[in-house]
Amino acid sequence: MRASRLDGVLVLAGFLLVWQGLYMLVGGDVVPSPSSAIVRAAALLRSANFWKDAASTGQAFVLACAIGIAGGACIGFVLGSSRFATEVADPILGTIYSIPKITLYPIILLVFGLTLSAKVAFGVIHGIFPVIIATMAALRNVSPVHRRTARALRLSWGATIATVLAPAALPEVFTGIRIGVAVTLLGTLLAELFASSSGVGFALIRAMEIHNVVDIFALVLLIFLFAAAINGLLHILERKLRRHA
Amino acid sequence: MREAGGHIEARGLTKVFRGAPGGKGIHALGPLDLDVRSGEFFSIVGPSGCGKSTLLDTLAGLSSPTGGTVACNGVPLAGRVPDGIGVVFQQDASFAWLDVWDNVAFGLRRRGLAASEISRRVEYALSFMGLAAFAKSYPAQLSGGMRQRVCIARTLVLEPSIMLLDEPFAALDQQTRLLMGDELLRIWRDTGATIVLITHALDEATMLSDRIGLMSARPGRFIDIVSTHWPRERDSRIVSDRRFGDITARLWTNLRAESLRAIGSGAAQE
Amino acid sequence: MSFQPTKTAVVRVLIVAGAFAALEILCRASIINRMTMIPPTEMVAALWQILESGRYNADIAFTVVNTAAAVVLSVVGGFAVGAILHALPRLRRALEPLLSAYYAVPVFVFYPLLIVAFGVGRAALIAMGALVGIVAMIVNTLGGLDRVSPVLTKTAAVLSIDRLRSLVLIRLPAAGPHLVTGVKLSVAYSVIGIVAGEFILSTAGIGKRIAFGYQDFDNRTMYGMLLLLLVLVMIVNGALAGWEKRLHHRFGVP
Numbered sequence: 001m002r003a004s005r006l007d008g009v010l011v012l013a014g015f016l017l018v019w020q021g022l023y024m025l026v027g028g029d030v031v032p033s034p035s036s037a038i039v040r041a042a043a044l045l046r047s048a049n050f051w052k053d054a055a056s057t058g059q060a061f062v063l064a065c066a067i068g069i070a071g072g073a074c075i076g077f078v079l080g081s082s083r084f085a086t087e088v089a090d091p092i093l094g095t096i097y098s099i100p101k102i103t104l105y106p107i108i109l110l111v112f113g114l115t116l117s118a119k120v121a122f123g124v125i126h127g128i129f130p131v132i133i134a135t136m137a138a139l140r141n142v143s144p145v146h147r148r149t150a151r152a153l154r155l156s157w158g159a160t161i162a163t164v165l166a167p168a169a170l171p172e173v174f175t176g177i178r179i180g181v182a183v184t185l186l187g188t189l190l191a192e193l194f195a196s197s198s199g200v201g202f203a204l205i206r207a208m209e210i211h212n213v214v215d216i217f218a219l220v221l222l223i224f225l226f227a228a229a230i231n232g233l234l235h236i237l238e239r240k241l242r243r244h245a
Numbered sequence: 246m247r248e249a250g251g252h253i254e255a256r257g258l259t260k261v262f263r264g265a266p267g268g269k270g271i272h273a274l275g276p277l278d279l280d281v282r283s284g285e286f287f288s289i290v291g292p293s294g295c296g297k298s299t300l301l302d303t304l305a306g307l308s309s310p311t312g313g314t315v316a317c318n319g320v321p322l323a324g325r326v327p328d329g330i331g332v333v334f335q336q337d338a339s340f341a342w343l344d345v346w347d348n349v350a351f352g353l354r355r356r357g358l359a360a361s362e363i364s365r366r367v368e369y370a371l372s373f374m375g376l377a378a379f380a381k382s383y384p385a386q387l388s389g390g391m392r393q394r395v396c397i398a399r400t401l402v403l404e405p406s407i408m409l410l411d412e413p414f415a416a417l418d419q420q421t422r423l424l425m426g427d428e429l430l431r432i433w434r435d436t437g438a439t440i441v442l443i444t445h446a447l448d449e450a451t452m453l454s455d456r457i458g459l460m461s462a463r464p465g466r467f468i469d470i471v472s473t474h475w476p477r478e479r480d481s482r483i484v485s486d487r488r489f490g491d492i493t494a495r496l497w498t499n500l501r502a503e504s505l506r507a508i509g510s511g512a513a514q515e
Numbered sequence: 516m517s518f519q520p521t522k523t524a525v526v527r528v529l530i531v532a533g534a535f536a537a538l539e540i541l542c543r544a545s546i547i548n549r550m551t552m553i554p555p556t557e558m559v560a561a562l563w564q565i566l567e568s569g570r571y572n573a574d575i576a577f578t579v580v581n582t583a584a585a586v587v588l589s590v591v592g593g594f595a596v597g598a599i600l601h602a603l604p605r606l607r608r609a610l611e612p613l614l615s616a617y618y619a620v621p622v623f624v625f626y627p628l629l630i631v632a633f634g635v636g637r638a639a640l641i642a643m644g645a646l647v648g649i650v651a652m653i654v655n656t657l658g659g660l661d662r663v664s665p666v667l668t669k670t671a672a673v674l675s676i677d678r679l680r681s682l683v684l685i686r687l688p689a690a691g692p693h694l695v696t697g698v699k700l701s702v703a704y705s706v707i708g709i710v711a712g713e714f715i716l717s718t719a720g721i722g723k724r725i726a727f728g729y730q731d732f733d734n735r736t737m738y739g740m741l742l743l744l745l746v747l748v749m750i751v752n753g754a755l756a757g758w759e760k761r762l763h764h765r766f767g768v769p
Contacts, residue, residue, distance in 0.1 A: 007609040030631045087523045091756075092530065098699075098752040100707045101739045102714065102722075106729045110551040182618050189621045194714075204624050209628060220624055228616040235615070307672055325675070332673045336666040341766040342688040352674045386765025403674075 034168040039069040040218035050203070057199040059190045060116055064123025068081055068184050072128040076135025076173070081161070086136055093136075097129045101187070110194050119199070126187030127180040132159040134176020138169035171242045184229055249387050250284035250439035251406035252331055253304055257313030259464075260299050272464040273299045276313060279458070279467070281441055282408075286433055288442045288450035290462030290496060292507035298335075300368070300465065301411045304441065305332050317407065331386045331405030331438075335412040339384040339392045339399075346380040349398045370398040373435075374428070390414075390421045394428075401432065407439045408432075415445070422446070426453050427480045434477060447500070451492045459499055462507035469499050529651040538697055553734050561739030562746075575743070578709060581637050585644025585705040590698050592645065593652020598655070598682060601660045617650045623711055630716075640712045640720075647708035651700035659693025660686060692762045699755040706748055 016034050023033045028237035031041075044050040079085045104125060112118035146168050150160040192201020200219060259275035274296040274302055278461055281287045291297050302308040303313045303315055306326040315322045318332065326332075340348050349370055353363045374394045384392050400408060410429075414422040426449055433440050444450050450457045451473065459469040475483060483489060535555050541547045542554035553561075565571055600607040622643070663686050671681040672705040687694070713722025721744055728737025 007605055011606075011609040011613075024634065030628050084523065088526045088530070092527060094756060095752065098703050098748060098756075099745055100703065100710060100748060102707055102711050103725075103744055106737060106741070107552065107727065109729075147621045178615070179618075182616065186618060186621055190623070193621060193623060201621070205619070208624060213628070216624055216627070220620060224616060224620050227620060228529055228612060232612060235612070241659050305673065307669055324674050328675075330673070332669070333665045334669060336664060338664075338666045338670045340667070340688065342691055342762075355674065355676060355680075367708070383765055385765060 006231075029211075030213065031214070032174060032217050036214050037221060039216040040214050041221050044112055044222065050200075053200045053203045054196060055117075057188060057192065059122060059199065060199070061118035061185055062193070063116075064120045064127060064184045064188055065181055067120065068124040068127035069131055069180055071124070072131030072180060073135050073173060073177070075128075076132040077139070078178075079132070080136040080139030080169075081165075086140060090136070093129065093133055094144075094202075097133060101125055105194055109189075114195050114197060119188050119196065122191035123184040123188040126190075127184030129180075130183060131173075131176045131180040134179070135169070135173045138172035138176070139165060141172060142168045162172065171238065174238045174241055175232070178238060182227060182231060185230070189223065249406070250437055251318045252283040252439060253279065253281040253407065253441070254305065254316045255279040255313065257317060258300075258303060258310050259312035260303060261295065262306070262310045274303070274463075274465050275310075275369065277466045281439060284439055285455045286430075286438055286440045286442070286453055288454040288457045289460060290444060290447060290450045290457060290500065291465060292462050292500065292504040293445070294507055295460045295463050295503070296465030297445075297460060298411055299371060300442055300460075301332075301409050301441070303441055305330055305409050307332075328422060329406040330401045331400035331403055331408045332447050333393070333396050333408070333410040333413045335415050337384070337389070337392050337396070337416075339395045341384050344381050344383050345387075345395055347386065348395050349376075349402055352399060352403050353514075366404075370402045373401065373432075374398045387475055390417050390425060393417070393425070397428075397432070401436070405438055407441070410440070410442045412443055412445065414449070423481045428454060430480055434468070447496050448484065451489060451496065452479075452481055457492075457496065459496055460503075462503045468503070469495075538679055545582050550732070550734070557735070558738040558742045561735040562713055562742045565736070565739050565743065571721075571740070574720050574724055577637070577719045578713065579747075580703070581640050581644060581709045581720065582706050584641045584697070585636075585648060585709060586702050588641070588645035589648030589652050589701040589705055593649045593697065593699065593701065594656050594687075594694065596649070597656025598651045598660065607657070614650055614654055621716070622646055622708070626712060626715060635718060640709050640716070643712045644705035644708035648701035648703075648705035651704055652697040655697030655700065656690070659690030659697070662693065663689040692766055694757060695759045695762055697754065699752060699759060702751055702755065703748070706744075710744065 019031070019034045023031045028036075035224040079089045101122075104124070108118055108121050108125075112121055112245055146164050147160070150164045155163065188199075189201040189204075193205055196202045200223065204216065204219050207213075207219060257276045258276055258279070259277075260273045262273055264269040264270050277300075281443060282325070289297055289300065294483070299308070303310050306315075306317075306322045306324065309322075310323050317327045320327065340351065343351065346367060350363055350367045353366060358366075368377075371380055373395060376394055376398060379387065379391065383394065386417075387395070393416075397413070414425050417425065429440070430453060432438075440452070444454065455475065456473070457471045458467050459471070461468045462465065471486075471492060475486075536725065538547075539554050539556060542549075542552055600610065604738075625646070626639065626643060629642050633639040633642060638737055667689055668681065671685050710720070710722040710725075713720035714726045715722075717723045717726050721740055724740045725737055725744070728734065728740060
């Protein structure tokens with residue numbers, strides 16, 4: 001659609017203008033110029049070291065997604081299929097979700113040490129809850145009419161789940177997955193910020209410690225682009241799902 | 246006290262909705278002429294998608310016509326809702342966060358009336374609509390019919406000279422509808438306001454109105470206006486009058502053809 | 516509210532109590548190493564001691580005030596931005612992908628920049644907390660305003676209420692349940708932003724005490740303060756969740 005692409009370009013231009021303005025206002029010690037950050041980002045994309053870091057983060061991210069998203073959907077489905085279980089679990093989950101995950105960081109570090117497992121664990125504790133909560137909500141929002149229809153058609157329990165509940169709940173579950181993936185990435189990066197010796201988050205810490213603002217901004221830009229790309233992809237998938245819903 | 250009911254005139258009224266950029270517009274309404282006389286009960290019926298709600302929006306000043314004019318009490322509408330018009334919508338418009346009393350008082354508070362006057366009007370409207378016992382209840386605790394009564398009460402306290410109702414009872418069951426119809430007649434007689442009712446139910450229109458305007462399929466125009474000549478003191482039991490069937494039959498004969506056209510052309514619900 | 520234990524409540528209590536009991540046993544039996552975790556009962560004892568002695572009161576107050584300030588900024592700022600975006604659909608559509616991707620970016624990395632801008636002190640922390648919390652409020656404001664039935668805006672027009680008053684008197688209350696959800700999330704995120712900042716800066720606050728406890732291998736202090744943070748968050752979140760639920764009930768949302 002022409003109009004929205006033009007809008008996207010306008011927003012991007014506006015953003016760059018604000019950035020440039022900020023740079024001129026506070027000076028290159030605090031905020032680097034957009035051009036220097038972009039050039040540095042491009043350079044990073046050509047550097048082998050960056051890709052080593054990216055691979056390290058990526059590995060943890062993918063593992064955390066697999067465990068967190070899949071696990072979350074399963075748990076959410078199991079809990080959501082039973083009204084009693086949903087009622088019992090809802091407040092507990094809500095409370096756990098509201099616990100600032102940072103309180104668990106020291107514990108995870110003590111348990112796993114500075115390893116890949118710690119990163120994956122961070123990612124999982126961030127991502128699993130939105131997925132569980134969204135899955136349970138999705139199942140709850142499946143209109144009772146659907147369940148009654150399934151009973152009227154005398155579908156077995158398994159067939160009901162596979163052919164009625166799952167498709168009906170899928171779009172909403174997917175929204176939860178989209179959020180889950182975003183925060184899993186965040187969790188993985190945070191793990192690298194606080195306690196790691198590899199990965200993009202660690203590269204950020206290195207840049208922070210020597211106050212290399214250009215690197216900080218370049219890395220954040222790349223992270224943001226990556227996150228936006230994944231989010232955009234999931235958005236497209238979600239819209240396809242909703243069209244069929 | 247209250248002035249006589251207001252009157253509305255529409256001349257050459259047309260409404261075209263802009264479609265997707267580059268596409269054709271949707272010619273929803275008109276051109277049509279309408280004269281609603283002071284103090285009368287006028288119903289508008291028509292097939293689905295014929296533009297009834299669009300017509301009401303234009304008469305109320307909620308939307309501007311693409312062509313033609315609408316005048317309320319001789320004053321042309323200028324893109325806003327004029328004073329003295331009350332509107333009751335099909336969907337529930339009660340404010341969930343206020344109790345019934347505050348809901349009804351809402352429109353009055355903006356007008357700078359004295360608190361005692363507000364109280365007086367609200368108490369009167371509540372007892373008039375049979376809501377006095379529910380003044381402290383919240384809309385979510387009430388049935389659909391009660392909530393519509395709250396919306397009607399909210400309109401009544403403003404003492405409108407014209408009341409426009411867009412299928413207000415569509416979401417209610419048949420029996421509640423008949424009783425609400427009686428309520429509406431009572432309101433009409435007691436307030437002397439002009440009432441314009443949009444409905445898809447022919448029996449409702451025939452039972453309640455002085456005149457009924459029958460709209461064609463989209464683009465909506467009036468193809469017939471039927472006068473019932475009912476006495477002012479009437480209620481739902483008018484159904485037993487021997488002319489009731491004749492009037493409904495005349496409406497349906499014309500409406501049936503239009504409805505078939507509307508369905509055939511794939512006109513979507515408004 | 517009468518205190519009648521329902522079946523679900525009983526099961527819930529059993530689950531939570533069971534989890535605690537399991538943790539306690541695992542710790543006491545040294546299956547979980549003392550260096551990793553101390554038994555829950557000792558965590559509670561440590562917390563009690565901290566509160567009784569009052570030696571970290573200044574830090575606790577520091578964090579609480581920071582969070583309150585950040586929440587106010589997030590909620591007010593978030594609602595304003597959300598309302599403006601809602602009124603400008605083109606701008607909203609263009610910015611929406613940015614909002615979705617926002618929470619994937621660790622905004623913490625801007626700490627050094629905030630410090631240079633605001634100095635080493637609470638302003639940087641509050642700014643960070645607000646930055647983390649504001650988007651949750653924006654997203655929920657948009658969602659809430661979206662769900663305001665169009666018939667309510669028409670009613671405002673019929674009652675001759677201007678746009679600004681319509682926003683404040685009708686659309687804001689109508690979006691109530693979603694806005695309270697936004698506040699709840701803003702609080703949660705702001706706390707994270709501020710405590711994480713206190714971890715890193717380690718000048719004052721609950722985060723500082725946790726960080727020091729971790730670094731000094733002082734598990735009692737660390738877990739005591741962690742528990743305190745947990746309890747405080749649970750109390751505030753519980754209150755907000757209760758408000759959220761009452762609003763949903765008032766609005767008749769099942």
